[in-house]
Amino acid sequence: MPEKPAIEIALTTQPDGTAYACCRLQKTEAKGDLKAMYIAMNRFRVVPGHEDAFEAVWRGREGRLAELPGYIEFHMLKGKPAEDHSLYISHTVWETYQNFLDWTQSDQFRAAHARAGQNTENPVKYLSGPQFEGFDVIIHEDSTGARRAVAA
Numbered sequence: 001m002p003e004k005p006a007i008e009i010a011l012t013t014q015p016d017g018t019a020y021a022c023c024r025l026q027k028t029e030a031k032g033d034l035k036a037m038y039i040a041m042n043r044f045r046v047v048p049g050h051e052d053a054f055e056a057v058w059r060g061r062e063g064r065l066a067e068l069p070g071y072i073e074f075h076m077l078k079g080k081p082a083e084d085h086s087l088y089i090s091h092t093v094w095e096t097y098q099n100f101l102d103w104t105q106s107d108q109f110r111a112a113h114a115r116a117g118q119n120t121e122n123p124v125k126y127l128s129g130p131q132f133e134g135f136d137v138i139i140h141e142d143s144t145g146a147r148r149a150v151a152a
Helices: 051-060 097-104 105-112
Strands: 006-013 017-025 037-044 071-078 086-094 125-129 139-141 145-148
Touching: 006 037, 017 105, 037 097, 051 071, 086 097, 097 105
Parallel strands: none
Antiparallel strands: 006 017, 017 037, 037 086, 037 125, 071 086, 139 145
C-alpha cells in the first residue's frame, strides 16, 4: 500500500511585510503516484469597495513567472463576497519546492514585488494579512483525463 503523501508548509515574509504561505505535496513517481509538486496559495481578504483597486494592481503587474524553470501556472481567483470582505486567492503551481524557492530568491521575484504597497493614489485596504490553507490531494486528474488516486 502506498504511503500517505507528505505535506510541507513554508511561510516567507518579504521586507514590505507581505507574507507568502506555501504547500508542497510530494509522492514518488513509481506506479502512477503523483510527482513532486508545490502549490503556493495566498488568500487576500479585501475590504469592500477596494476590489477594483486590488484587481488593477494584479492586472498591472508584469508577468515574470514564466521566466523561471519549473513554473507551471498561475491563477488569481475571486470568491463570493462576504459582508466584511471579498476573498481573492493567488494560486501558483510549481514542478518542485526548489523551483518555488528559486523564484523567491530571483530578480524576477524582486521586480514583481518592488511596488507592493506603493499605490498611494488608490490604495488597497485589507481585512487582514494573507492566509494559508492546505489540502491533502486524494485524486489527481491530468489534462488527458488520466486519474491517479493517492492513498489517504
